[in-house]
Each structure stands twice: as C-alpha cells, then as structure tokens.
Amino acid sequence: MEKKKTVNLNLKQYGMVFAMLIIFIIFYVMTGGVNATPMNMNNLIMQNSYVIILATGMLLCVLTGNVDLGVGSYVALCGAVAAKLIVENNMNIPLAFLITILVGVAFGAFNGFFIAYLNIPPFVVTLAGMLIGRGLTYTLLESKTVGPLPNAYVKVGAGFFASSKIEFGGGTLDIITILVAVIATVLVIGAELKTIKTQQKYGFAMAPTWQTGIKVAATLAILWFFFFKIASYNGIPIILLLMAVIVGIYHFVTSKTVAGRQVYALGGNEKAARLSGIDTKKVYFWVYTNMGFLAAIAGIVLSARNASATPKAGDGFELDAIAACYIGGAAASGGVGTVVGAVIGAFVMGILNNGMFLIGLSTDLQKVVKGLVLLGAVTFDVLSSKKKN
Structure with a gap:
C-alpha cells in the first residue's frame, strides 16, 4: 500500500509537466511548428524571465497564505529608477543597479513592516503598494519613456554569452550550450541516483523502476530539446544564467534551510508555528522584503530587454506571478508549494501567452483563457484537498 501511495504522489507531482508538454504540442500543431523554432524558444525564455523571477519570490508569499499585489508596480518603479540614473544622470551601471535594488528592498521592507509589526492584512498593504508604486513611477518618469539604455545595460536582458560554434546538420551549434546540456544531464542523473540511495538507506517506499526511468527519460528529453x-x-542568454542562479538559491533556501521550513510552518498553521517558537513577525518581514528585492531584479531585466523604462511597464505582472505559483501546485491556503513548481507554472503561462500570440488570438480572449486556466488550477487544488481530508 505504501508503494502505491508513493506512485500516486509522484504522478501528481509531475502532472503539471505533462500538462505543459500537452499545451506545447497543441500549439505546435496549431502554429505549424513555429512555436518550436530556435528563435521562438529564445523569445520564450526572454519574455518570461521576469515572470519566473517574480514567481520565485511570490511563492514565499503564497506559502504564508497571502500574495503581493504590488510587484508589477515595483518592477516599473525600479526599472524607472535605473533608467533615470543611467540616462539622465550618467551614473555607472553597477552603482545604478545597486541603488535600484536598494529601492526595491526598501519598498519590500515598507510592506513587511505594516504586515508583520502592525498586523495590517497583506492584501490591503500590497494593494496600497501597487497604487503608490505606480504613482511614483509616473511621477518619476513624468509619464514619458526614458531611453535608449546603453548596450552594456541592455545586454543583461537581451545579451548572450560569447562562444564559438560548430557545424551540425547544415547549421551551427553553440559549443557552450551543448557543454551545459551535458553537465545538466549528469546532474539530473546524479540527483536521481542520490535520491534512490537515500530512500534505500532509510527504508523509504520507492517508486517502481519503470516510473523512475520514464521520469528521467522525459526530463532529459525536454532538457536536450530545449538546449538544442x-x-x-x-x-x-545571459538572463537564463541569472534565472538559474536565482531558482537554484531559492530552491535550496525553501527545501534545505531553517528559514525555508519556518515559511512552510507559518503557512501551514500560524498559531502552531508561533507556539513552537518561530518568530512569525520576522518571517513575514523577510518574505515581503525579499519580494521587493526580486521585483528590483525583474525591473532591471525588463527595462534591459525593452532598452527603456516606461510608466506602464510591469502592468499585470503580479497576476502572472501569482498564477504561476498556483498553477505550479502551490495551495491557495498556504503551506504547500515548491520553487520548481512555480517555475513550471510560469512556463505554462509563458507557453500559453506565446502560443495564443502566434495563432493571432485577441488579447481579450487571451485573458479569458488565462483566467480559466488559473481558476481550474486552484479549483483542482481545493477539491483535491477536500477529497484528501
């Protein structure tokens, strides 16, 4: 019985990956393969880089049972700060980035103070932050676009690592990318072998060999398709490395550190977490301060990709980030969710957006589809929780 239970858990965990593949294949058929071209795959990364960065931070907010409605405005404000400092004040780029990040952290700490120490509901605080941030952005930019940004800045969001290429199948392949794919393959296989060894050591129930084999094969197939x-x-792209570093760090924090476990405990039962000795106010404060930090990073990336800062930048990003977390398996009530799941959810949203754009679906209908997908993901989570209870 225990082994059967483990199989069900694994199937549920990777169900969203299969859903993502199905969505990709549907759009592959509908677009005649355009969504799988190298150029479009590169665009898919760059267009969703800031959503993935935001979703990583938003997951921590969701784990506490709350969200941050202001991240889109923080993205716009931080992008505006960086652009103004560099274009109009001729500040060097590293210093401008540092000041921009400090602005984001300050905004996050502002929210965290009201939420953690004044017990104001996060919904109200972050809604106010959304309005304040957007208003400050329009004021700072004087309702105008600031740009163009220098090439060194733009490279952060739209640049590539220089590398030599080799001839292959009538085209060329980037050597560094292939080497990264080989390293990633070794890491995936090594991680799976380590998991199996740990399960055997402690006598945990294990998934059947065929299931593990399918999981690893599917993972490597997706990995090589993407890197090829x-x-x-x-x-x-440079932004891909930045995303990988951020996702790796936050995956480690949430799964291997005391701070991460405290966030899960807070979301699972705040009163029990407080009685067990966890400083819940401190947890709330750092979670929302961290959201401001990642919003600043996303603001820099977005303005770099656009080569300018605009007052409407980041509009609706908070909804995409929240949707990515819920679609990736985070519970609406808090306490359940993973960084990897949020990233997968972000790619689901990205593939949907990209595919609907390629087939020429109107922006109005695109919002309807995204809303239905979000509602379906949350409904599935709620119904599954009720069934389990």
Missing part, C-alpha cells in the same frame, strides 16, 4: 534549440540560435 537555443544552441541552434545564439547560444545561452
């Missing part, structure tokens, strides 16, 4: 496509284009 970007290797056929311009190689590894």
Whole structure:
C-alpha cells in the first residue's frame, strides 16, 4: 500500500509537466511548428524571465497564505529608477543597479513592516503598494519613456554569452550550450541516483523502476530539446544564467534551510508555528522584503530587454506571478508549494501567452483563457484537498 501511495504522489507531482508538454504540442500543431523554432524558444525564455523571477519570490508569499499585489508596480518603479540614473544622470551601471535594488528592498521592507509589526492584512498593504508604486513611477518618469539604455545595460536582458560554434546538420551549434546540456544531464542523473540511495538507506517506499526511468527519460528529453534549440540560435542568454542562479538559491533556501521550513510552518498553521517558537513577525518581514528585492531584479531585466523604462511597464505582472505559483501546485491556503513548481507554472503561462500570440488570438480572449486556466488550477487544488481530508 505504501508503494502505491508513493506512485500516486509522484504522478501528481509531475502532472503539471505533462500538462505543459500537452499545451506545447497543441500549439505546435496549431502554429505549424513555429512555436518550436530556435528563435521562438529564445523569445520564450526572454519574455518570461521576469515572470519566473517574480514567481520565485511570490511563492514565499503564497506559502504564508497571502500574495503581493504590488510587484508589477515595483518592477516599473525600479526599472524607472535605473533608467533615470543611467540616462539622465550618467551614473555607472553597477552603482545604478545597486541603488535600484536598494529601492526595491526598501519598498519590500515598507510592506513587511505594516504586515508583520502592525498586523495590517497583506492584501490591503500590497494593494496600497501597487497604487503608490505606480504613482511614483509616473511621477518619476513624468509619464514619458526614458531611453535608449546603453548596450552594456541592455545586454543583461537581451545579451548572450560569447562562444564559438560548430557545424551540425547544415547549421551551427553553440559549443557552450551543448557543454551545459551535458553537465545538466549528469546532474539530473546524479540527483536521481542520490535520491534512490537515500530512500534505500532509510527504508523509504520507492517508486517502481519503470516510473523512475520514464521520469528521467522525459526530463532529459525536454532538457536536450530545449538546449538544442537555443544552441541552434545564439547560444545561452545571459538572463537564463541569472534565472538559474536565482531558482537554484531559492530552491535550496525553501527545501534545505531553517528559514525555508519556518515559511512552510507559518503557512501551514500560524498559531502552531508561533507556539513552537518561530518568530512569525520576522518571517513575514523577510518574505515581503525579499519580494521587493526580486521585483528590483525583474525591473532591471525588463527595462534591459525593452532598452527603456516606461510608466506602464510591469502592468499585470503580479497576476502572472501569482498564477504561476498556483498553477505550479502551490495551495491557495498556504503551506504547500515548491520553487520548481512555480517555475513550471510560469512556463505554462509563458507557453500559453506565446502560443495564443502566434495563432493571432485577441488579447481579450487571451485573458479569458488565462483566467480559466488559473481558476481550474486552484479549483483542482481545493477539491483535491477536500477529497484528501
């Protein structure tokens, strides 16, 4: 019985990956393969980089049972700060980035103070933050676009790592990208072998060998398809490395550190967490301060990709980030969710957006589809929780 239970848990965990593949295949058929071209795969990364960064931070808010409605405005404000400092004040880029990040952290700490120490509901605080941030952005930019930004800045969001190429199948492949794919393959296989060894050591129930084999094979197939496509284009985007570092750090924090466990405990039962000795106010404060930090990073990335800062930048990003967390398996009530799941959810939203754009679906209908997908994901989570209870 225990082994059967483990199989069900694994199937549920990877169900969203299969859903993402199905959505991709549907749009592949509908677009005649356009969504799988190297150029479009590269665009998929760059267009969703800031959503993935925001979803990583938003997951921590969702784990506490709340959200941050202001991240889109923080993205716009931080992008505006960086652009004004560089374009109009001729400040060097590293210093401008540092000041921009400090602005984001300050905004996050502002929210965290009201939420953690004044017990104001996060919904109200972050809604106010959304309005304040957007208003400050329009004021700072004087309702105008600031740009163009220098190439060194733009490279952060739209640049590639320089590398030599080799001839392959009538085209070229980027050597560094292929080497990264090989390293990633070794890491995936090594991680799976380590998990199996740990399960055997402690006598945990294990998934059948065939299931593990399918999971690893599917993971490697997706990995090589992805890396082959970007290797056929311009190689590894700089933003991809930045995303990988952020996702890796926050995956480690949430799964391997005391701070991460405290966030899960807070979301699971705040009163029990407080009685067990966890400083819940401190947890709330750092979670929302961290959201401001990642919003600043996303603001820099977005303005770099656009080569300018605009007052309407980041509009609706908070909804995409929240949707990515819920679609990726985070519970609406808090206490359940993973960084990897949020990233997968972000890619689901990205593939949907990209596919609907390619088939020429109107922006109005795109919002309807995204709303139905979000509602379906949350409904599935709620019904599954009721069934389990």
